[in-house]
Amino acid sequence: MINLETPRKHRVLVDQAHQVAMNMLRPISRKYDRAEHEYPKELDMLAAMIDGLSESGTAEGAGATGATQDKAKRDPAKPAADKRAADKSESGKVRNGANLASVLSVAEMCWGDTGLLLSMPRQGLGNAAIAAVADEEQQRRFGKLWASMAITEPGMGSDSAALSTTAVLDGDEYVINGEKIFVTAGERSSAVVVWASLDKSLGRAAIKSFVVEKGTPGMKVERLEEKLGIRASDTAVITFTDCRVPAGNLLGSPEIDVRAGFGGAMATFDNTRPLVAAMAIGCARASLDLTRDLLEQAGVVVDYDRPAQAQSAAAARLLQLEADWEGAKLLTMQAAWMADNRQPNSLEASMAKAKAGRVGSQITLACVELAGTVGYSEHELLEKWARDSKILDIFEGTQQIQQLIVARRVLGLSSAELK
Amino acid sequence: MASTSRHGPGGKHGLASSETRDPIGYAVAALSKLAQSDLLDRVGLRKATEQAVYTATRSGLRTMAVAGRTFTRKGRKRAGVRVASADARGVFDLTPTEDEQMLVQVVKEFAEEVVRPSAAEADEACATPEAVLKASLEIGLPILGVPESLGGVAEQRSAVGGVLVAEALAHGDLGIAVATLAPGAVATAISLWGSEQQQQTYLPAFTDDQAPAAALALAEPTVLYDALRPATTAVAGADGYTLTGVKSGVVRGAEAELFVVGAMLDDAPALFLVESSAGGLEIEADPSMGARAAGLTRLHLSDTPAQLLGGADGTDYTECLRLSRLAWCALAVGTGQAVLDYVTAYVKERQAFGEPVAHRQSVAFMVADLAIELQAMRLVTWRAASRAAQGKSFAREVALAHQLCAEKGMKIGLDGVQLLGGHGFVKEHPVERWYRDLRAVGLMEGGVLV
Numbered sequence: 129m130i131n132l133e134t135p136r137k138h139r140v141l142v143d144q145a146h147q148v149a150m151n152m153l154r155p156i157s158r159k160y161d162r163a164e165h166e167y168p169k170e171l172d173m174l175a176a177m178i179d180g181l182s183e184s185g186t187a188e189g190a191g192a193t194g195a196t197q198d199k200a201k202r203d204p205a206k207p208a209a210d211k212r213a214a215d216k217s218e219s220g221k222v223r224n225g226a227n228l229a230s231v232l233s234v235a236e237m238c239w240g241d242t243g244l245l246l247s248m249p250r251q252g253l254g255n256a257a258i259a260a261v262a263d264e265e266q267q268r269r270f271g272k273l274w275a276s277m278a279i280t281e282p283g284m285g286s287d288s289a290a291l292s293t294t295a296v297l298d299g300d301e302y303v304i305n306g307e308k309i310f311v312t313a314g315e316r317s318s319a320v321v322v323w324a325s326l327d328k329s330l331g332r333a334a335i336k337s338f339v340v341e342k343g344t345p346g347m348k349v350e351r352l353e354e355k356l357g358i359r360a361s362d363t364a365v366i367t368f369t370d371c372r373v374p375a376g377n378l379l380g381s382p383e384i385d386v387r388a389g390f391g392g393a394m395a396t397f398d399n400t401r402p403l404v405a406a407m408a409i410g411c412a413r414a415s416l417d418l419t420r421d422l423l424e425q426a427g428v429v430v431d432y433d434r435p436a437q438a439q440s441a442a443a444a445r446l447l448q449l450e451a452d453w454e455g456a457k458l459l460t461m462q463a464a465w466m467a468d469n470r471q472p473n474s475l476e477a478s479m480a481k482a483k484a485g486r487v488g489s490q491i492t493l494a495c496v497e498l499a500g501t502v503g504y505s506e507h508e509l510l511e512k513w514a515r516d517s518k519i520l521d522i523f524e525g526t527q528q529i530q531q532l533i534v535a536r537r538v539l540g541l542s543s544a545e546l547k
Numbered sequence: 548m549a550s551t552s553r554h555g556p557g558g559k560h561g562l563a564s565s566e567t568r569d570p571i572g573y574a575v576a577a578l579s580k581l582a583q584s585d586l587l588d589r590v591g592l593r594k595a596t597e598q599a600v601y602t603a604t605r606s607g608l609r610t611m612a613v614a615g616r617t618f619t620r621k622g623r624k625r626a627g628v629r630v631a632s633a634d635a636r637g638v639f640d641l642t643p644t645e646d647e648q649m650l651v652q653v654v655k656e657f658a659e660e661v662v663r664p665s666a667a668e669a670d671e672a673c674a675t676p677e678a679v680l681k682a683s684l685e686i687g688l689p690i691l692g693v694p695e696s697l698g699g700v701a702e703q704r705s706a707v708g709g710v711l712v713a714e715a716l717a718h719g720d721l722g723i724a725v726a727t728l729a730p731g732a733v734a735t736a737i738s739l740w741g742s743e744q745q746q747q748t749y750l751p752a753f754t755d756d757q758a759p760a761a762a763l764a765l766a767e768p769t770v771l772y773d774a775l776r777p778a779t780t781a782v783a784g785a786d787g788y789t790l791t792g793v794k795s796g797v798v799r800g801a802e803a804e805l806f807v808v809g810a811m812l813d814d815a816p817a818l819f820l821v822e823s824s825a826g827g828l829e830i831e832a833d834p835s836m837g838a839r840a841a842g843l844t845r846l847h848l849s850d851t852p853a854q855l856l857g858g859a860d861g862t863d864y865t866e867c868l869r870l871s872r873l874a875w876c877a878l879a880v881g882t883g884q885a886v887l888d889y890v891t892a893y894v895k896e897r898q899a900f901g902e903p904v905a906h907r908q909s910v911a912f913m914v915a916d917l918a919i920e921l922q923a924m925r926l927v928t929w930r931a932a933s934r935a936a937q938g939k940s941f942a943r944e945v946a947l948a949h950q951l952c953a954e955k956g957m958k959i960g961l962d963g964v965q966l967l968g969g970h971g972f973v974k975e976h977p978v979e980r981w982y983r984d985l986r987a988v989g990l991m992e993g994g995v996l997v
Contacts, residue, residue: 129636130933132926133933432943433865438772447947452951459923459926462926476922483923534915534918535915546906546908546911547908
């Protein structure tokens with residue numbers, strides 16, 4: 129039966145996340161925007177609380193690790209699914225699992241502060257990658273780490289075929305060499321999931337991900353970036369020079385399957401893209417909520433029953449922004465719901481990311497405009513959200529990459545046909 | 548119509564009233580007059596088209612409403628039968644129920660095999676072919692929202708089913724979808740808000756294969772029209788109410804036997820039932836940019852006898868308005884899907900510079916965007932429908948769906964034509980029709996209802 133409300137079983141979680149965002153993140157939001165690179169020590173307390181909630185089972189999917197893949201049938205072409213829900217569900221029954229819980233709670237946390245959410249200990253994107261592809265032994269070894277994700281290189285962004293970092297098997301160790309940039313939480317995390325090629329001549333099929341724990345000789349954080357937004361989150365440049373890791377740190381299969389190609393590494397994105405879409409939704413709602421309030425104080429109230437053209441321009445604009453926001457949110461929930469129900473969701477994940485990414489920027493920028501110098505000034509957080517939101521249309525695949533993926537799938541074209 | 552009596556060009560032909568003519572303008576206007584003269588036709592200088600004749604007669608004449616059948620009063624004036632709200636299990640789910648899936652399958656086949664092949668002709672003729680209308684009665688379109696106990700098929704609130712059906716029908720053609728859904732809009736309104744007497748008097752007629760044409764009339768020909776403040780007024784008399792005013796966008800008004808009309812009663816808008824045989828009714832053809840197969844008309848009411856349908860405090864009227872907008876959203880989604888399906892095949896086939904144009908990002912990204920916005924429109928519409936069906940508040944959700952479907956729906960119509968280039972501009976392809984049809988969404992009020 130068609131129903132697009134927040135699942136009953138996740139409402140408590142969403143409310144909790146909202147309270148945490150309001151009472152723990154918002155009070156320190158401006159502080160760490162100004163003090164870029166300073167470690168938000170308050171988050172350790174929060175992380176301890178979330179760990180506690182996880183133990184008690186009430187915080188299902190409170191962060192990135194919640195988005196998991198079905199271990200029983202790990203096939204790159206197959207969707208992610210909630211293993212807990214899968215275990216206890218009867219066949220044919222609709223599931224609301226950890227993927228949906230994750231996007232909902234991540235959105236709430238980013239309503240609080242996107243930069244701080246990205247700095248949450250043990251909730252990094254690397255954790256999502258580990259959760260998505262790790263075997264049981266790796267899950268045991270790496271499950272408790274705080275893992276960041278290192279994909280981008282100085283000469284390579286979206287074009288992963290151009291990846292130049294290498295991993296060479298030497299005995300029972302891989303030797304990694306290369307330079308990674310834009311590693312979110314790269315300094316603070318306790319491990320980095322690194323993409324490296326086993327054999328550059330074999331193209332993308334040879335790209336594998338490796339867990340490199342902090343303190344491993346040869347791995348060095350070179351510097352931290354100064355950024356437009358999400359300044360509470362550190363973004364590192366990391367080099368690997370003859371950095372040796374145990375062979376068991378390779379996530380997934382070491383086989384280079386040219387036919388299956390890039391699917392294994394890309395499967396992670398089906399889980400993480402809805403999460404980034406959720407971040408954009410949360411950040412944008414912060415702007416919408418405040419702007420609506422400011423406009424109401426100025427005497428502008430949106431009337432949902434009157435046509436937009438019969439209302440003030442500001443009310444009409446707000447209505448338009450909210451409509452786009454609602455569309456982005458439901459696309460994101462759809463992608464997560466499909467993952468929970470083991471339906472292939474690459475197309476929907478990219479649709480959600482594309483829509484939420486651009487809507488996030490449109491909304492936060494329009495809200496600054498609507499609020500005038502009140503919105504532009506650091507007295508309010510509107511200008512900050514307009515800076516924070518920009519990255520969400522870039523990382524985990526830019527707007528243009530999402531369009532490419534959607535276009536290829538809708539049109540049924542290969543990457544050779546539609547470049 | 549103050550503007551038609553003015554001599555300057557302003558206020559006519561879509562010109563702003565501030566427009567003034569200069570000398571060249573007068574010369575051009577004179578030439579234009581000659582070009583329009585039927586003298587040219589009489590001396591055989593120009594081929595007269597049937598369409599010109601049609602338009603002249605259709606829009607130039609007002610006719611009396613059809614005599615229509617007599618609806619014999621039955622039942623008492625207490626509250627009518629109401630179906631229950633759908634019960635929610637609290638689970639996020641995008642899967643239609645089995646009943647809905649079966650229903651949609653039937654409607655999809657109808658849309659593909661009957662509606663789509665008739666679409667161009669119906670658009671041209673400003674009327675849906677009789678055979679198509681008859682077939683729509685056979686699949687039970689008018690009684691989807693009528694309770695089982697009154698001869699219909701609804702076991703519970705059918706807003707979701709209604710949205711899915713409207714979407715599937717509009718994939719065939721928006722104009723025909725509106726024409727075939729119009730009687731159901733009236734039947735559903737009577738089911739939702741009618742008294743026992745109104746339900747027993749009118750609903751039986753909708754359940755057999757002679758179901759009457761009927762129209763939900765909420766729009767008016769006014770700029771910046773606010774449907775919550777219609778200019779049509781209702782006056783209470785000793786023997787019911789009388790209505791005075793003009794309604795626009797009235798579907799198949801020329802043949803409708805029963806109308807639900809929105810009018811101001813004291814300070815609140817309310818719904819009224821008007822029988823075509825009531826007297827004081829005139830129908831004026833009103834061919835518009837699109838949705839032409841719906842046979843759009845204006846309805847002129849002068850002291851027309853009417854019965855109040857539902858409450859007088861504005862609540863039922865407002866709910867009706869929302870549910871009607873919701874149906875238009877579903878029509879936009881179905882039409883948008885038709886555009887997407889059509890352009891997808893076209894851009895993969897059309898060659899330029901030695902390869903299909905789909906292989907260019909500038910083309911492919913337009914298709915991607917179309918697909919993304921369409922799915923967003925669909926989900927936002929579904930959410931509003933599911934809230935309505937569950938008896939939850941849905942004013943906000945309908946407003947957002949309406950905003951999104953009007954804006955992005957039009958963009959889809961626009962890009963649909965653009966993706967075909969010059970071929971999109973000619974009637975050989977349906978995209979120009981979808982472009983005209985999609986402009987209706989956001990400005991049309993009434994006509995359809997879920």
